[in-house]
Amino acid sequence: MSELKVYPALLLLGHALRELRIKHDVSLRTMARRLGFNPSILSAWETGLRRPPAEALGYILGHLRVRPPAYRLLVQIHEQGDRLNCVERLAPDTPSLEPAYEQLAARKFEWAPHSVPKFLRTPDYIRAELQCRDVPSDDIDQAIFAQQVREIDRPKHFPSVILVSEAAWPSDTDLPRLENVTAGIVPTSTSEPGTIDAFTIYETDSGFATVVLRHEHARIYLGDPEIVKGYRSAFDRLQREVSR
Structure with a gap:
């Protein structure tokens, strides 16, 4: 077959x-x-x-x-x-097509080694992060409100697994509990050189899987089965480190 x-x-x-x-x-x-x-x-x-x-x-x-x-x-x-692989060039006033995958996906796997994904940013996390930058309290409240709006709009119809590196997540803040989301922290020492860059894998019920790499001016979509398999193996290795 x-x-x-x-x-x-x-x-x-x-x-x-x-x-x-x-x-x-x-x-x-x-x-x-x-x-x-x-x-x-x-x-x-x-x-x-x-x-x-x-x-x-x-x-x-x-x-x-x-x-x-x-x-x-x-x-x-x-x-x-x-x-099998394509590049989407981002331009001002032109939305990315990545949200299409949020609608099509049956499962999502995300590795975030450098920054915390928006939907994992709790009010306590946002407050602590912005207070360190001496951001005015009114601006902090607006940032927290914006995060609450994003959580309302977040697609909840499919399960997601999100892994964050220990270096990106503050040690004094707990991971949030969100509907259909499994989150884990990967010790920095276990992140392999080949998996250090951020990526997301979307899978559909039809058996399709695509890796998305995000850059400042572009999104790269990888559909080659061998490439996808490599990223999924890397994600599985990182996920095993969470429980150690």
């Missing part, structure tokens, strides 16, 4: 097209009829199973009146549709 492969760009592009269509309150069959597409083909494009021709993508984005920044982003993603 051949190993199941995921093309991250097609998965992201399909999700974006579906969300745009739903946002405009247009059914799949209505959209297909208006643009002269077969509904089953349009469905395959939206699920990331097939890559739409560039001309068809232009028709869809034009029909949905997609704004220029998002239009350019989706075209860039489409250009990488036949690759």
Whole structure:
């Protein structure tokens, strides 16, 4: 049996097209009829199973009146549709497509060696961190409120395992207890050189798995099965260190 492969760009592009269509309150069959597409083909494009021709993508984005920044982003993603790995360039006023994985994922595994993920930042953690920087109390209260809003918006439909390095997490603060989240602290001395950089693995119920690497101006999505397997093995090794 051949190993199941995921093309991250097609998965992201399909999700974006579906969300745009739903946002405009247009059914799949209505959209297909208006643009002269077969509904089953349009469905395959939206699920990331097939890559739409560039001309068809232009028709869809034009029909949905997609704004220029998002239009350019989706075209860039489409250009990488036949690759197991793809790069998403981040630009001002253009949201990242990574939130699509938050909607598609069935499981999430995150390694955070240098900074604490936003959803793990408790009010006590935020207060202690900002007080060390002499931040005014009003600004601290606003930061805590923003964190509480993020927790409300956090997808809770799938389980997540988040590992934080001992160096990143303050020793006098307890890990929070969050719905569907398992968090652990990895001793700094056990972090191997090959796993020191941060990464997130998203898995779907369909068997797809993608590694996401975050940089200041880009997101890198790795769908090559061998690469994903290596990152998952690294995560498992780090997770075993938590219980020691």
